Amino acid sequence: MIIAAQDILHPQTALQNGLAGLVCTLDPATQGIKGLRRLSGGASQETWSFQMDGGKGHQLILRREPAAARSGGSGIGMAAEAQVIKRVFAAGVPAPRIEHELTPDDGIGAGFIMARIDGEALPHRILRDEAYAPARAKFAHQAGEILARIHQTDPTGLPIPAQSPREVLDDLAYRHRAFGPARPVFSLALRWLAENAPEPRTPKLVHGDFRMGNLMFGPEGIRGILDWELAHIGDPLADMGWLCMESWRFGNAEPVGGLGRREDLFAGYEAAGGDPVDPATVRWWEILSALRWGVIIEEMAAWVREGTDTSVERHVIARRASETEAILLLHLMEGVA
Numbered sequence: 031m032i033i034a035a036q037d038i039l040h041p042q043t044a045l046q047n048g049l050a051g052l053v054c055t056l057d058p059a060t061q062g063i064k065g066l067r068r069l070s071g072g073a074s075q076e077t078w079s080f081q082m083d084g085g086k087g088h089q090l091i092l093r094r095e096p097a098a099a100r101s102g103g104s105g106i107g108m109a110a111e112a113q114v115i116k117r118v119f120a121a122g123v124p125a126p127r128i129e130h131e132l133t134p135d136d137g138i139g140a141g142f143i144m145a146r147i148d149g150e151a152l153p154h155r156i157l158r159d160e161a162y163a164p165a166r167a168k169f170a171h172q173a174g175e176i177l178a179r180i181h182q183t184d185p186t187g188l189p190i191p192a193q194s195p196r197e198v199l200d201d202l203a204y205r206h207r208a209f210g211p212a213r214p215v216f217s218l219a220l221r222w223l224a225e226n227a228p229e230p231r232t233p234k235l236v237h238g239d240f241r242m243g244n245l246m247f248g249p250e251g252i253r254g255i256l257d258w259e260l261a262h263i264g265d266p267l268a269d270m271g272w273l274c275m276e277s278w279r280f281g282n283a284e285p286v287g288g289l290g291r292r293e294d295l296f297a298g299y300e301a302a303g304g305d306p307v308d309p310a311t312v313r314w315w316e317i318l319s320a321l322r323w324g325v326i327i328e329e330m331a332a333w334v335r336e337g338t339d340t341s342v343e344r345h346v347i348a349r350r351a352s353e354t355e356a357i358l359l360l361h362l363m364e365g366v367a
Contacts, residue, residue, distance in 0.1 A: 042066070045078070048138035049092065053082050056130060060085035070343075074105055075259060079146065089148075090129060094141025105259035108132075110189045112142040114261045118235075121183040123176065124254050147254035153242040153280045157288050165251045170290025172251050173240075173273065174298025180255075181234040181266040181304060192263040194230045199223050199318065202325050210328035215355040219321045222362055228311040234266040241278040242287045267307065270295060271315025276357045277323055317361050324354030 050062035061084040069077045069091075078092040095108050105111070112131050119125045126144035156162050193201070203220050210216070238260030246254035272278070274285045274292060282288030286295045296307040331348035333339040 042068075045092075045138055048136065049080060052130070052136050052138070052143075053085075053090075057082060057085040057088075075108075075141070075257075088129070089146035091126065091144050091146050092138075092141060093144065094132065094139045106190050106261060108141045111258050111261070113188055114190065114235075114258045115144070117185070117188060118180060118183050118255075118258075121179065123179050123183065124252060125258070126254060126256070147246045147256075149246040149248045149253045151243060151246050151256065153278075153288070156242065156247050157280055157282055161249050162247060164249055165247050166289050168251055170284075170286040170292075170294035171298035171301075173245075173286065173290075174295040174300075174304070175302040176252060176255065177237075177240065177266070177269050178299045178302035178304035180237055180240075180269070183235045185235040185263050188235070188261075188263075190262050192233060194233075195227050195265055195268075195314075195318075196224075196230075198264065198268070198322075199227065202318070202322055206325050206328065209332045210325065210351070213324075213351070213355065215358050216321060216324060218362060219317065219358045223314070223318055223321070226314060228265070228308070228314055231265050231267065231311075232305070233263045236262050236264045236266060237269050238262055238272075240269045240273050241275075242280060243278070245287075265311075265315070266305070267311050268315045268318075270299075270307070270312045271317075272319045272322075274312070274316050275319035275323065277320070277353065317358065320354050320357040320361070324351050324358075327351045327354065 046063065046066050049066065053060050053063055060082045063080045064083045066078060066080040069079055074096075076092075076094050076096055078094075080090055080092065082088050082090065093108070093111075106114070109131065112128055115125050116128050119127055124147075126147055128142055128144050130143040132138060132141050132143070150156055150162070156165070199220070206213075206216055206220075237255065237258065239257055240255070244255065244257045245252050246256060270292075273287055273295075279285070279288035284290050285292055292309065292312065296309070296312075299307055327347060327350050330339070330344050331351070334344055334348050
């Protein structure tokens with residue numbers, strides 16, 4: 031492939047040209063693409079929105095790996111993520127439909143193209159705008175139903191890791207030592223979590239990042255589950271603990287994403303065929319989730335120090351580790367974690 035000088039100077043032009051050629055092979059009636067723009071959000075992958083110009087006129091999303099890989103990444107990789115999304119989509123989970131997996135011949139990197147799910151993912155709008163009041167009222171129960179469907183999806187053959195609760199905790203301890211400064215609160219939390227680790231449950235497919243911000247809403251409720259890059263096989267209650275963690279409530283008091291009660295989450299899960307929920311185990315995962323977010327923040331701070339991510343967003347997030355220390359202290363002082 032010959033790369034024009036203007037494409038070197040303007041990477042978006044190269045992407046525009048590459049996608050235009052690709053969609054013409056997917057739909058010969060298409061004239062190219064229009065409306066290419068990068069979407070905000072996403073800690074480790076690029077997300078672009080565009081539309082086929084002519085032909086079927088589909089609204090599409092490109093999700094691809096950045097050109098410069100960062101140290102400390104923990105995702106499963108784009109090819110594996112595409113396989114997970116295909117599997118859960120076939121199982122009836124509201125996930126995007128994969129339209130094309132990128133190949134080296136496509137010339138635009140590693141990733142995949144998926145159908146766009148219209149809706150709203152910004153938590154502050156979902157939590158406050160009147161239009162989403164019906165969705166808020168049933169969110170906790172609906173989230174439980176969707177998690178049950180995810181966890182009932184057969185993960186056989188998926189190229190994703192398996193982790194027990196103890197292995198998750200050991201991995202966090204290692205990553206904290208590798209990327210973060212000494213934090214007595216983190217050390218205390220690590221010790222408490224080790225002493226109170228739950229017995230392993232039957233491992234299931236776990237989303238790994240099921241939270242406000244990765245859920246696409248319409249006024250009627252959840253329309254789609256996004257960002258499967260942390261999918262793995264493990265304790266399904268980890269997804270519930272992550273969803274209920276304080277940082278994903280965005281200032282609201284209700285524990286389930288800032289919108290509902292744990293009891294409604296559990297009821298929706300069991301009504302949809304999920305295994306009986308142990309609330310104490312969910313709370314253990316909730317505490318581990320605060321620690322996990324703190325360690326992720328430490329890793330993002332390392333990206334800033336290395337100069338591999340100079341965005342304002344990453345600089346702001348990198349300063350929030352103290353927030354997770356406060357969350358951990360409150361739980362550990364209560365003795366109910």
